[in-house]
Amino acid sequence: MKDIMKMTAALIIFSTVACVALAFVYEGTAKTIAVRQKADMEAALKGVFPDADSFTDITEKITSGDKRVTFDGKEAAFAAQAGGKTIGVAVKAATPGFNDAITALVGVGANGKIAGVKILSNTDTPGLGANAGLDKYYVNKAKGTTFYGQFTGMSANGNIMVQKDGGDVVAITAATITSRAVSLLVKTAAEAALTWLKAEGSHK
Amino acid sequence: MKAAKIFLNGLLNENPLLVLMIGLCSSLAVTTSVANGLGMGLSMTFVLVMSELVIALFRRLIPPSVRIPIFIIVIAAFTTIIDYLLQAYQPALSKSMGVFIPLIVVNCIIMGRVEAFASKQSPLLAAADALGMGLGYTWVLCGIAAVREILGAGSLCGFSILPDSFEPILFFILPPGGFLVFALFISLGMWVRTMSPLRSDARGSFAHKGDPEVRGANYVKSEDDKRSDEK
Numbered sequence: 001m002k003d004i005m006k007m008t009a010a011l012i013i014f015s016t017v018a019c020v021a022l023a024f025v026y027e028g029t030a031k032t033i034a035v036r037q038k039a040d041m042e043a044a045l046k047g048v049f050p051d052a053d054s055f056t057d058i059t060e061k062i063t064s065g066d067k068r069v070t071f072d073g074k075e076a077a078f079a080a081q082a083g084g085k086t087i088g089v090a091v092k093a094a095t096p097g098f099n100d101a102i103t104a105l106v107g108v109g110a111n112g113k114i115a116g117v118k119i120l121s122n123t124d125t126p127g128l129g130a131n132a133g134l135d136k137y138y139v140n141k142a143k144g145t146t147f148y149g150q151f152t153g154m155s156a157n158g159n160i161m162v163q164k165d166g167g168d169v170v171a172i173t174a175a176t177i178t179s180r181a182v183s184l185l186v187k188t189a190a191e192a193a194l195t196w197l198k199a200e201g202s203h204k
Numbered sequence: 205m206k207a208a209k210i211f212l213n214g215l216l217n218e219n220p221l222l223v224l225m226i227g228l229c230s231s232l233a234v235t236t237s238v239a240n241g242l243g244m245g246l247s248m249t250f251v252l253v254m255s256e257l258v259i260a261l262f263r264r265l266i267p268p269s270v271r272i273p274i275f276i277i278v279i280a281a282f283t284t285i286i287d288y289l290l291q292a293y294q295p296a297l298s299k300s301m302g303v304f305i306p307l308i309v310v311n312c313i314i315m316g317r318v319e320a321f322a323s324k325q326s327p328l329l330a331a332a333d334a335l336g337m338g339l340g341y342t343w344v345l346c347g348i349a350a351v352r353e354i355l356g357a358g359s360l361c362g363f364s365i366l367p368d369s370f371e372p373i374l375f376f377i378l379p380p381g382g383f384l385v386f387a388l389f390i391s392l393g394m395w396v397r398t399m400s401p402l403r404s405d406a407r408g409s410f411a412h413k414g415d416p417e418v419r420g421a422n423y424v425k426s427e428d429d430k431r432s433d434e435k
Contacts, residue, residue, distance in 0.1 A: 007270045014274050018281035025285045029292035036295050126357075127374040 045078055048090050048107035048116040052080035055090070062091060062192050069095045069188040072103075077193070079200075080107070086202040088115050089193040095185040098124045098177045102132070104148075106189035108156045110202045114190055117151040119182070129178030139170040147172055147179075151186050156194040160187035207332040214336025220313045221344045221386075222393035227313035231345055232382040234304050238361050241349030243297045245342025247290065247305060251282045252314050253334040256322035260330035263323050275318050276309070283309045313337060344389060351385050352376045 045055050055078040062077040064070060071077065072092045080088045088109040094101045100123045107115035119133030131137035132147050139147050150170060154160060161167025162179050171179035220226055227248075234244040255278050259266070266274050287305045290298040298305065308314070317337055322330040353359055356376030358366040375381040 003267070003269070007267045010265065010267050010274060011270055011277075014277050018277050022281055022284055025288050029288040032292040033288070036292070040295070126377050127372075 041075060044105050044118050044120060045080065045090050045107075047118050048105055049080040049082075049088055052082050052087060054081045055079065056081065058089070058196065062089075062196055064093065064188055065191055066184065066188040069093050069185050071189075071192070077196070079196075086110060086197070086200065089196055091189040091193050092120070093185050093189040094121075095181050095188075097122065097181045098129045098175070100124075102178070102181055102185065104133075104182065104185055104189075106151075106186050106193065108190050108193035108197065110197060112156050112194060112197070114151050114154045114156055114186070117148045117182075117186055119148050122178075124175070124178045128172065128175040131172050131175065132178050132182050137172070139172075148182070154190075156190035160190065207328055210329055211332040211336040214333060214338070214340040215343070216340070217397070219340040219344060219393065220317075220337050221341055222390050223397075224313075224316075225390075226316055227311045227341065228386070230304050230307055230311055231341070231348070232379065232386060234301060235345055235349040235352055235382060235385075236377050237300075237353045237357070237359075238346055238349045239297065240301055241345035242342065243290075243294070243301055244304060244308075245338070245345045247286050247301075248308050248311060248314070248341060249335070249338025250286050251279060251308050251311075252317065252338045253331060254282045255279045255314055255318055256330040256334040257327055259318050260322045260325060260327040266323070271319075271323060275315065275323075279314055279318070280309045313341060348382070348385050348389055352381060356381060 042055070046052070049055075057075060057077070058079050059072075059074065059076040062071060070093065072094065075092060077089060077091045079086050080090060088107055090105055090107040092103065092105050094103040096102075101121070102119065102124070103121040105118045105120055107117070109115040122130060122133045124130050124132065135146055137147055139145055139150055147170075151160070154168065159167040160169060161183050162169045162171040162176065164171065164176065165180070167183065169179065169183045214220065218224055221228065221231055230244065230248075234240045255275075258278050259275060283306060286308070287298075290301075290305060317333060321333050325333070350360060353361075354366065355373050356378075358364055358370050358372045373381075376385065
C-alpha cells in the first residue's frame with residue numbers, strides 16, 4: 001500500500017510541476033507567437049495585393065466547391081481594401097499534393113482575374129514538386145515566369161488545368177501530381193473568391 | 205577530472221550517433237541543411253541537459269517502478285518548452301524543422317542517457333554527460349548536413365558557395381543520400397578510432413556485452429575490469 005502511495009505521489013508531483021512550468025512558458029510566449037503568425041499572414045496578403053491598405057476577415061462567407069480542396073478553418077479568406085473599396089479577395093486553401101498537403105494563398109482581383117498565387121507550405125520532392133513555390137524555377141525562362149507566377153492574370157473562372165488535361169497551366173516537368181494539385185487548388189479558390197466578389201457587388 | 209572525462213566521452217569515444225548508434229531517426233531527416241542540423245542539435249542538447257539535470261537532482265525521490273513515466277513527463281515538458289521558445293523567437297527555423305522538434309521527446313539518446321546515467325549519478329556528472337552527448341550529436345549532425353547541403357543544394361547555411369554551373373546532386377538531399385553520407389561518417393569515425401592512441405579506451409565500446417547502446421563503456425568499466433582481473 002505504501003508503495004502505491006509513493007508512486008502516486010511522485011507521479012502527481014512531477015506532473016503538476018511540469019504543467020505549471022509549461023503554463024508559465026506558454027503564457028510568456030503566446031503573445032509573441034500570435035504576433036508572429038499575424039505578421040506572416042499580413043506579409044503573405046500584401047505579397048498578393050501590394051496596393052491594399054487593409055484586410056477584412058470574411059472566412060465564414062467563402063466555401064470550397066470541391067471536396068479535395070479545403071479552406072483554412074480560422075483564417076480562410078480576406079477581402080482586400082484600398083481607399084475603402086474592395087479590390088479583391090485572398091483565399092487560403094489546402095489540397096493533398098504528392099507528399100503532404102500543399103497550402104497556398106490565392107488572390108482574385110475585382111476585375112475577375114487572378115492577382116497572384118503564393119505557395120505557403122509545400123513538402124513535395126526537392127527538384128520536382130518542390131519547384132512549385134520556388135522563385136528560381138521558370139516555366140517560361142524567356143519571360144521569367146515562375147510556376148506559381150503563371151497564374152497571375154488568368155481569369156478566375158477560366159480553364160485552370162494543366163495542359164495535359166486541356167487547360168492553360170504549364171506543368172512542372174516530371175511533377176504532374178503536384179502541378180495538378182496546385183491547379184485544382186487555384187481553380188477552386190479562385191472560383192469561390194469570384195462568387196463572393198459577384199455576390200458582394202465588387203466585381204466589375 | 206571525472207566530469208571533464210565524461211564530457212569528452214560523449215564527443216568522440218562514445219559519440220551517440222557514430223558509436224552508440226542511437227537517435228538515428230531524427231538525424232537523417234534534419235540533416236538536409238546545416239541550419240536545420242545546428243538548430244536540431246542545440247535544441248536536443250537543451251532538452252538533454254535539462255532532463256538529465258532534473259532527473260539527477262531528484263533521482264532519490266523517483267520510485268523505480270514508475271521511473272519511465274516520470275522520465276517521459278520531464279523530457280516532454282522540456283521538449284514543449286523548447287518548441288514554444290523556437291516558435292516565438294526563431295519562427296523560420298521552427299517552420300523548417302517542423303514536426304521534428306516535438307519528436308525530440310522520443311529521441312532515444314535522451315531516454316537512454318537519462319535511464320542509464322542521470323538516474324544513477326550526481327547532477328554535475330549528469331550535466332557533463334548531457335553536454336558531451338548533446339554536442340557530440342550536434343557536431344555529427346552539422347558534419348553530415350554540411351556534406352549533404354553542399355553536394356545536394358550547392359549552398360552552406362543558405363549561402364550559395366558553389367558556382368551556378370554546378371548542378372546540385374539531388375540524391376544527397378533525399379533519404380538514400382542521407383543514409384550514404386551517414387554510413388561514410390560512421391566508417392570515418394571507426395577508422396579514426398583505430399588509428400588513435402586512445403585505442404585502449406575504445407576496446408570497451410565494441411567488445412562490450414550486455415547493452416552497450418545505453419551504458420557507456422566507461423561507466424561499467426570498473427566492474428568489467430574486476431571481472432576480467434579475477435580471470
